[in-house]
Amino acid sequence: PPLVALTANIIKNKQEYYEQGMDEAISKPLSVLAVQEIIALFSSCEPLEPLPHLPEPGVPVVDSEEVYHSILDLTMLESYVGIVGAKPVLESITMFEEMMPDYIELLDSNMIAKDQEGIVSEAHKIKGAAGSIGLKHIQMVAQKAQSPDQPAWWENIDDWVDEIKREYQSDIQILKEWLAQR
Secondary structure (H helix, E strand, O other): OOOEEEEOOOOOOOHHHHHOOOOEEEEOOOOHHHHHHHHHHHHOOOOOOOOOOOOOOOOOOOOOHHHHHHHOOHHHHHHHHHHHOHHHHHHHHHHHHHHHHHHHHHHHHHHHOOOHHHHHHHHHHHHHHHHHOOOHHHHHHHHHHOOOOOOOHHHHHHHHHHHHHHHHHHHHHHHHHHHHOO
């Protein structure tokens, strides 16, 4: 089968990838169009048109696009849903929901102990997990919490941790509502 490199690096020269045995290379974040073009290139078929997605009946829908833009990484989520579909994205959201109480418990414990290294470590985990499901707002707050070199970090860390704890569940609801519309 063809070997396609998926890389976080900006691809300046694909020749390097070809020399390493790759048939093609695309960089992250993945877009549905780029993946479809690669599939078409190696399967001799045209890129597929994305399927229309209908909202599930009875699911409440947040009607403000502004809310979605402020809370969610819509570019990443559109690609993610386009590549794997809504069900695997929902499974990832469920996994995040299951992991967050443990992250929060450890974060709280590190806060009580004033353990900067532990706080940074848990905030880093939360940032990565939130980013992997498109929770931009929580990801950005966790980014601040994991950056002790920021001015007034100790003075702000309580607020950032409280914001994560207070808002992650409502952000998940907004994400689920957005996903139900796909």
